[in-house]
Amino acid sequence: xxxxxxxxxxxxxxxxxxxxxxxxxxxxxxxxxxxxxxxxxxxxxxxxxxxxxxxxxxxxxxxxxxxxxxxxxxxxxxxxxxxxxxxxxxxxxxxxxxxxxxxxxxxxxxxxxxxxxxxxxxxxxxxxxxxxxxxxxxxxxxxxxxxxxxxxxxxxxxxxxxxxxxxxxxxxxxxxxxxxxxxxxxxxxxxxxxxxxxxxxxxxxxxxxxxxxxxxxxxxxxxxxxxxxxxxxxxxxxxxxxxxxxxxxxxxxxxxxxxxxxxxxxxxxxxxxxxxxxxxxxxxxxxxxxxxxxxxxxxxxxxxxxxxxxxxxxxxxxxxxxxxxxxxxxxxxxxxxxxxxxxxxxxxxxxxxxxxxxxxxxxxxxxxxxxxxxxxxxxxxxxxxxxxxxxxxx
Amino acid sequence: xxxxxxxxxxxxxxxxxxxxxxxxxxxxxxxxxxxxxxxxxxxxxxxxxxxxxxxxxxxxxxxxxxxxxxxxxxxxxxxxxxxxxxxxxxxxxxxxxxxxxxxxxxxxxxxxxxxxxxxxxxxxxxxxxxxxxxxxxxxxxxxxxxxxxxxxxxxxxxxxxxxxxxxxxxxxxxxxxxxxxxxxxxxxxxxxxxxxxxxxxxxxxxxxxxxxxxxxxxxxxxxxxxxxxxxxxxxxxxxxxxxxxxxxxxxxxxxxxxxxxxxxxxxxxxxxxxxxxxxxxxxxxxxxxxxxxxxxxxxxxxxxxxxxxxxxxxxxxxxxxxxxxxxxxxxxxxxxxxxxxxxxxxxxxxxxxxxxxxxxxxxxxxxxxxxxxxxxxxxxxxxxxxxxxxxxxx
Numbered sequence: 001x002x003x004x005x006x007x008x009x010x011x012x013x014x015x016x017x018x019x020x021x022x023x024x025x026x027x028x029x030x031x032x033x034x035x036x037x038x039x040x041x042x043x044x045x046x047x048x049x050x051x052x053x054x055x056x057x058x059x060x061x062x063x064x065x066x067x068x069x070x071x072x073x074x075x076x077x078x079x080x081x082x083x084x085x086x087x088x089x090x091x092x093x094x095x096x097x098x099x100x101x102x103x104x105x106x107x108x109x110x111x112x113x114x115x116x117x118x119x120x121x122x123x124x125x126x127x128x129x130x131x132x133x134x135x136x137x138x139x140x141x142x143x144x145x146x147x148x149x150x151x152x153x154x155x156x157x158x159x160x161x162x163x164x165x166x167x168x169x170x171x172x173x174x175x176x177x178x179x180x181x182x183x184x185x186x187x188x189x190x191x192x193x194x195x196x197x198x199x200x201x202x203x204x205x206x207x208x209x210x211x212x213x214x215x216x217x218x219x220x221x222x223x224x225x226x227x228x229x230x231x232x233x234x235x236x237x238x239x240x241x242x243x244x245x246x247x248x249x250x251x252x253x254x255x256x257x258x259x260x261x262x263x264x265x266x267x268x269x270x271x272x273x274x275x276x277x278x279x280x281x282x283x284x285x286x287x288x289x290x291x292x293x294x295x296x297x298x299x300x301x302x303x304x305x306x307x308x309x310x311x312x313x314x315x316x317x318x319x320x321x322x323x324x325x326x327x328x329x330x331x332x333x334x335x336x337x338x339x340x341x342x343x344x345x346x347x348x349x350x351x352x353x354x355x356x357x358x359x360x361x362x363x364x365x366x367x368x369x370x371x372x373x374x375x376x377x378x379x380x381x382x383x384x385x386x387x388x389x390x391x392x393x394x
Numbered sequence: 395x396x397x398x399x400x401x402x403x404x405x406x407x408x409x410x411x412x413x414x415x416x417x418x419x420x421x422x423x424x425x426x427x428x429x430x431x432x433x434x435x436x437x438x439x440x441x442x443x444x445x446x447x448x449x450x451x452x453x454x455x456x457x458x459x460x461x462x463x464x465x466x467x468x469x470x471x472x473x474x475x476x477x478x479x480x481x482x483x484x485x486x487x488x489x490x491x492x493x494x495x496x497x498x499x500x501x502x503x504x505x506x507x508x509x510x511x512x513x514x515x516x517x518x519x520x521x522x523x524x525x526x527x528x529x530x531x532x533x534x535x536x537x538x539x540x541x542x543x544x545x546x547x548x549x550x551x552x553x554x555x556x557x558x559x560x561x562x563x564x565x566x567x568x569x570x571x572x573x574x575x576x577x578x579x580x581x582x583x584x585x586x587x588x589x590x591x592x593x594x595x596x597x598x599x600x601x602x603x604x605x606x607x608x609x610x611x612x613x614x615x616x617x618x619x620x621x622x623x624x625x626x627x628x629x630x631x632x633x634x635x636x637x638x639x640x641x642x643x644x645x646x647x648x649x650x651x652x653x654x655x656x657x658x659x660x661x662x663x664x665x666x667x668x669x670x671x672x673x674x675x676x677x678x679x680x681x682x683x684x685x686x687x688x689x690x691x692x693x694x695x696x697x698x699x700x701x702x703x704x705x706x707x708x709x710x711x712x713x714x715x716x717x718x719x720x721x722x723x724x725x726x727x728x729x730x731x732x733x734x735x736x737x738x739x740x741x742x743x744x745x746x747x748x749x750x751x752x753x754x755x756x757x758x759x760x761x762x763x764x765x766x767x768x769x770x771x772x773x774x775x776x777x778x779x780x781x782x783x784x785x786x787x788x
Contacts, residue, residue, distance in 0.1 A: 264522065
């Protein structure tokens with residue numbers, strides 16, 4: 001039988017990163033291509049304790065069907081916590097628990113995008129979200145980013161040129177893949193432009209708690225008097241990604257559409273993991289845990305950046321980062337990043353070519369992304385030394 | 395701000411059952427409207443044991459990112475198990491783990507349906523799946539069902555009249571909500587018709603293992619020489635629905651599109667629950683567990699049917715069931731099922747009016763669905779006695 005697929009998936013391809021991961025699975029290859037939390041960053045002992053108590057004392061609560069909106073005590077706590085700690089969310093917003101933040105991208109896309117609508121994004125940006133937008137046949141319009149975030153003039157030009165723009169997708173903190181953090185001025189400017197042009201903003205903030213230097217900056221959602229920002233939070237980087245627990249804080253009307261879509265998508269998020277997250281953030285010292293994570297990643301990031309200084313300069317440069325999990329490295333302009341990534345694989349080190357993160361195949365980049373949270377120090381040393389040898393030959 | 399939603403969700407509404415559940419949450423109301431497994435049916439002790447061992451010995455495996463296709467040992471075991479035990483799946487099929495079987499409906503819809511395509515379904519059918527098909531702006535064509543399954547002549551007529559039919563959605567065993575099991579002859583006929591008219595079949599089988607009388611019948615997927623059947627399996631009714639673990643066995647080409655869609659939807663299914671399911675079905679006596687479930691539900695179903703015989707006859711009738719979780723009751727033809735359901739709520743018992751399960755709002759039904767797995771025996775006695783009093787006044 002010849003299958004006739006929907007127009008929207010006709011041209012969808014598995015993410016380029018996934019294809020690269022196939023090489024990364026070879027134990028002889030040093031993988032700098034993942035985005036996994038460091039194994040030592042998991043609160044494994046605490047989760048085991050919570051889970052054991054829960055499954056012995058109240059197993060049905062953890063195993064039975066639950067409600068689509070999410071575990072009520074977790075929702076109530078997060079509303080209060082995000083309001084108190086981050087001034088994020090208002091009485092006209094609602095909070096929905098999702099199966100990872102990835103599901104927020106899907107539910108928002110499904111609720112808001114007609115085929116041919118436009119999503120404006122930073123260029124480069126997170127491939128997982130971009131592929132979700134593509135899967136609803138949206139067109140992506142990438143806007144250049146600088147060391148302090150998106151180029152605001154170019155963003156306004158794009159808004160003027162794209163009457164079908166539905167939302168701006170941004171990762172303001174330690175952006176994946178560029179590592180860039182958007183300045184306070186630009187956060188305000190992006191919000192004002194969205195307001196002026198009547199488009200929404202999806203503010204994706206998986207790494208916000210992983211700042212290990214510099215000052216915390218307010219979320220764009222804190223300016224949201226008009227109800228135009230969909231905030232996306234996640235426990236993947238601060239508790240466990242395998243649990244698949246994220247949450248969105250967004251205008252009630254939008255959340256109510258997302259809830260109906262979620263009902264048809266997975267009914268509700270795994271309830272064991274929702275209860276475990278709630279217990280962990282309420283019964284344990286969550287602030288101390290976050291401080292410990294920042295220590296871990298600060299050490300690892302500095303270790304990686306020292307190695308980059310030692311091995312890659314001057315041919316390959318990078319921007320220092322203040323948090324997150326990724327470093328964006330720039331090749332000389334005459335070097336093709338795809339060819340460099342293939343050559344790296346042949347030399348037994350796996351990186352992600354910048355092209356994977358571009359909004360459109362024709363967008364040019366001479367960069368690649370490395371991750372420092374997943375590899376061990378030894379693997380970082382080995383992998384970056386190999387890249388250094390390759391840099392010497394450029 | 396006035397939000398402009400996508401065409402597909404413009405008219406989507408929360409499921410009617412969810413609205414009814416709001417009343418069911420009142421502790422004074424006897425709820426016969428749910429579809430939850432009986433609390434005593436959960437292998438709680440075993441899950442606690444498995445989870446404790448897993449989280450103390452190998453926590454990172456249960457908490458780290460995993461692959462979209464699903465936990466490899468679970469996939470491999472299920473392929474072998476479904477082939478050996480149910481003759482289901484072939485070398486041209488692939489198996490994908492999903493976040494509950496609900497996600498199979500979403501991923502198949504997203505991969506296959508363009509707006510305006512037609513899904514043919516039994517009428518009545520499971521509202522959760524119908525709403526997913528609706529959420530992709532598919533049109534539903536309901537085909538009358540009889541006590542041995544879908545009316546095959548009417549199915550063929552519908553196939554002739556609907557050139558945009560993309561797939562037939564069927565629940566062959568103990569259908570939700572009708573309780574009907576499709577005969578072997580009709581399973582073969584449905585397969586042959588799908589083949590003849592070049593449409594696919596989604597065979598949804600959440601209750602197949604819950605047969606407490608009569609003989610097991612082969613899945614439609616066992617006839618699938620042409621690669622036209624998408625089989626949908628679930629652990630929700632046999633292990634735990636809160637875990638959200640389902641699986642599809644479908645032609646490789648279709649699964650590969652579903653994998654790409656899943657990647658953008660939730661990356662992967664909660665990995666703790668996948669490992670727990672694998673351990674439970676491989677290290678414990680799964681057959682003995684299923685036998686125990688069949689005993690529990692046989693007892694509860696017979697208890698409920700005895701009460702229906704005692705209280706509801708002759709005004710309200712029903713078809714005896716051989717498995718599953720639901721009984722479909724028929725009101726006299728002059729009684730409006732929605733009004734009856736509202737009156738039942740006023741009398742403190744919650745049932746689901748048949749109208750909630752119809753493919754189109756104009757399709758007429760005089761039936762309602764009751765569930766016997768969730769209420770206690772006392773609640774069943776009380777609730778059905780109330781319905782009996784109402785029946786006496788019809």
